[in-house]
Amino acid sequence: MFDTPLARILDSRKLCDSQQLITGSIEVAELDGLLSFLESDAGQVKVTLQFQRDDHRRPLITGQVAAKGVEILCQRCLQIDIQELLVGLNVVVVLDESQAEKLPAEYDAWIVEDGQLNIRELLDQELILSLPIVPYHADCKVETQYGDAGSKQQQESPFGVLASLLQKD
Numbered sequence: 001m002f003d004t005p006l007a008r009i010l011d012s013r014k015l016c017d018s019q020q021l022i023t024g025s026i027e028v029a030e031l032d033g034l035l036s037f038l039e040s041d042a043g044q045v046k047v048t049l050q051f052q053r054d055d056h057r058r059p060l061i062t063g064q065v066a067a068k069g070v071e072i073l074c075q076r077c078l079q080i081d082i083q084e085l086l087v088g089l090n091v092v093v094v095l096d097e098s099q100a101e102k103l104p105a106e107y108d109a110w111i112v113e114d115g116q117l118n119i120r121e122l123l124d125q126e127l128i129l130s131l132p133i134v135p136y137h138a139d140c141k142v143e144t145q146y147g148d149a150g151s152k153q154q155q156e157s158p159f160g161v162l163a164s165l166l167q168k169d
Protein backbone atom coordinates (compact mmCIF):
# COMPACT_ATOMS: atom_id res chain seq x y z
CA MET A 1 0.00 0.00 0.00
CA PHE A 2 3.06 2.27 0.24
CA ASP A 3 3.89 1.83 -3.43
CA THR A 4 1.70 4.70 -4.62
CA PRO A 5 3.53 8.00 -4.98
CA LEU A 6 1.85 10.70 -2.91
CA ALA A 7 0.00 13.41 -4.80
CA ARG A 8 1.90 16.70 -5.02
CA ILE A 9 -0.91 18.88 -3.71
CA LEU A 10 -3.67 17.78 -1.34
CA ASP A 11 -6.90 19.54 -0.40
CA SER A 12 -6.40 19.21 3.34
CA ARG A 13 -9.77 20.60 4.42
CA LYS A 14 -11.73 18.26 2.19
CA LEU A 15 -9.61 15.32 3.31
CA CYS A 16 -10.13 16.26 6.97
CA ASP A 17 -13.89 16.64 6.52
CA SER A 18 -14.12 13.16 5.02
CA GLN A 19 -11.56 11.67 7.49
CA GLN A 20 -9.38 10.19 4.76
CA LEU A 21 -6.50 7.84 5.44
CA ILE A 22 -3.75 8.22 2.86
CA THR A 23 -0.68 6.04 2.44
CA GLY A 24 2.08 6.46 -0.07
CA SER A 25 5.73 7.04 -0.67
CA ILE A 26 8.09 9.84 -1.63
CA GLU A 27 11.68 9.60 -2.79
CA VAL A 28 14.17 11.29 -0.46
CA ALA A 29 15.49 12.93 -3.65
CA GLU A 30 12.25 14.97 -3.81
CA LEU A 31 12.85 16.63 -0.41
CA ASP A 32 15.21 19.52 -1.11
CA GLY A 33 15.58 20.74 2.46
CA LEU A 34 16.33 17.34 3.96
CA LEU A 35 18.75 16.57 1.13
CA SER A 36 21.02 19.41 2.19
CA PHE A 37 21.71 17.52 5.44
CA LEU A 38 22.39 14.16 3.76
CA GLU A 39 25.36 12.63 1.98
CA SER A 40 23.30 11.35 -0.97
CA ASP A 41 19.75 11.33 -2.32
CA ALA A 42 19.30 7.63 -1.52
CA GLY A 43 16.29 6.48 0.46
CA GLN A 44 12.54 6.42 0.40
CA VAL A 45 9.91 7.89 2.70
CA LYS A 46 6.85 5.79 3.61
CA VAL A 47 3.92 7.82 4.81
CA THR A 48 0.64 7.12 6.59
CA LEU A 49 -1.54 10.20 7.02
CA GLN A 50 -4.86 10.30 8.86
CA PHE A 51 -6.85 13.43 8.05
CA GLN A 52 -9.54 14.35 10.55
CA ARG A 53 -11.13 17.12 12.65
CA ASP A 54 -10.25 17.39 16.31
CA ASP A 55 -12.77 18.22 19.07
CA HIS A 56 -12.55 21.90 18.17
CA ARG A 57 -13.10 21.19 14.46
CA ARG A 58 -9.47 21.98 13.67
CA PRO A 59 -8.16 20.24 10.51
CA LEU A 60 -5.72 17.73 12.00
CA ILE A 61 -3.20 15.44 10.31
CA THR A 62 -1.74 12.61 12.37
CA GLY A 63 0.32 9.70 11.18
CA GLN A 64 3.71 8.13 10.71
CA VAL A 65 6.59 9.11 8.47
CA ALA A 66 9.53 6.74 8.01
CA ALA A 67 12.51 7.71 5.86
CA LYS A 68 14.51 4.54 5.25
CA GLY A 69 18.03 4.20 3.93
CA VAL A 70 19.10 7.84 4.31
CA GLU A 71 22.85 8.45 4.29
CA ILE A 72 24.14 10.71 7.07
CA LEU A 73 27.76 11.48 7.89
CA CYS A 74 28.83 10.03 11.25
CA GLN A 75 30.45 12.83 13.24
CA ARG A 76 32.81 10.44 15.05
CA CYS A 77 34.38 8.45 12.21
CA LEU A 78 33.37 10.72 9.30
CA GLN A 79 32.02 7.72 7.38
CA ILE A 80 28.50 7.35 6.02
CA ASP A 81 25.91 5.93 8.39
CA ILE A 82 22.67 4.60 6.90
CA GLN A 83 19.85 5.62 9.19
CA GLU A 84 16.08 5.51 9.46
CA LEU A 85 14.28 8.71 10.42
CA LEU A 86 10.92 8.27 12.14
CA VAL A 87 8.41 11.04 12.76
CA GLY A 88 5.01 10.95 14.40
CA LEU A 89 2.86 13.70 12.95
CA ASN A 90 0.42 15.81 14.97
CA VAL A 91 -0.14 18.77 12.69
CA VAL A 92 -3.01 21.23 12.48
CA VAL A 93 -3.47 23.08 9.19
CA VAL A 94 -3.96 26.80 9.86
CA LEU A 95 -4.55 29.83 7.66
CA ASP A 96 -1.99 32.21 9.15
CA GLU A 97 0.49 32.95 11.94
CA SER A 98 -2.14 34.23 14.37
CA GLN A 99 -4.06 30.93 14.17
CA ALA A 100 -0.79 29.08 14.61
CA GLU A 101 0.02 30.98 17.80
CA LYS A 102 -3.33 30.06 19.36
CA LEU A 103 -2.84 26.31 18.96
CA PRO A 104 -2.34 24.10 22.04
CA ALA A 105 1.30 23.12 22.54
CA GLU A 106 0.80 19.48 21.57
CA TYR A 107 0.13 20.47 17.94
CA ASP A 108 2.55 21.54 15.27
CA ALA A 109 1.11 24.23 13.02
CA TRP A 110 1.37 24.20 9.25
CA ILE A 111 0.23 27.28 7.37
CA VAL A 112 -1.75 26.73 4.16
CA GLU A 113 -3.16 29.99 2.86
CA ASP A 114 -4.91 28.82 -0.30
CA GLY A 115 -6.21 25.40 0.72
CA GLN A 116 -3.50 23.67 -1.33
CA LEU A 117 -1.39 21.54 0.99
CA ASN A 118 2.04 20.79 -0.47
CA ILE A 119 2.63 17.58 1.43
CA ARG A 120 6.30 17.35 0.42
CA GLU A 121 7.08 20.69 2.04
CA LEU A 122 5.39 19.59 5.25
CA LEU A 123 7.19 16.22 5.34
CA ASP A 124 10.48 17.88 4.42
CA GLN A 125 10.18 20.19 7.42
CA GLU A 126 9.14 17.43 9.84
CA LEU A 127 11.98 15.15 8.75
CA ILE A 128 14.57 17.93 9.12
CA LEU A 129 13.36 18.48 12.70
CA SER A 130 13.79 14.75 13.38
CA LEU A 131 17.48 14.73 12.38
CA PRO A 132 19.90 13.95 15.20
CA ILE A 133 21.83 17.06 16.28
CA VAL A 134 25.12 15.12 16.23
CA PRO A 135 24.62 11.99 14.12
CA TYR A 136 26.86 8.99 14.67
CA HIS A 137 26.86 5.22 14.18
CA ALA A 138 25.14 3.37 17.03
CA ASP A 139 28.16 1.02 16.96
CA CYS A 140 30.76 3.49 15.74
CA LYS A 141 34.26 2.04 15.69
CA VAL A 142 35.77 5.30 16.85
CA GLU A 143 33.66 5.16 19.98
CA THR A 144 34.66 1.54 20.69
CA GLN A 145 38.30 2.33 20.11
CA TYR A 146 38.59 5.43 22.26
CA GLY A 147 35.77 4.95 24.74
CA ASP A 148 33.28 7.63 25.65
CA ALA A 149 33.83 10.61 23.38
CA GLY A 150 33.57 13.20 26.13
CA SER A 151 36.02 11.89 28.71
CA LYS A 152 38.77 9.59 27.48
CA GLN A 153 39.35 11.16 24.11
CA GLN A 154 40.92 14.31 25.49
CA GLN A 155 44.52 13.35 24.77
CA GLU A 156 43.66 12.45 21.19
CA SER A 157 43.49 15.52 19.01
CA PRO A 158 40.69 15.29 16.43
CA PHE A 159 43.32 15.68 13.74
CA GLY A 160 45.23 12.69 15.08
CA VAL A 161 42.07 10.56 14.81
CA LEU A 162 41.47 11.81 11.31
CA ALA A 163 45.05 11.11 10.29
CA SER A 164 44.89 7.53 11.56
CA LEU A 165 41.69 7.00 9.60
CA LEU A 166 43.24 8.38 6.45
CA GLN A 167 46.26 6.09 6.80
CA LYS A 168 43.98 3.04 6.77
CA ASP A 169 42.71 3.82 3.28
Ligand SMILES: [Zn+2]
Nearest residue numbers: 074077137140
Ligand atom coordinates in the same frame (compact mmCIF):
# COMPACT_ATOMS: atom_id res chain seq x y z
ZN1 LIG B 1 30.93 6.25 12.88
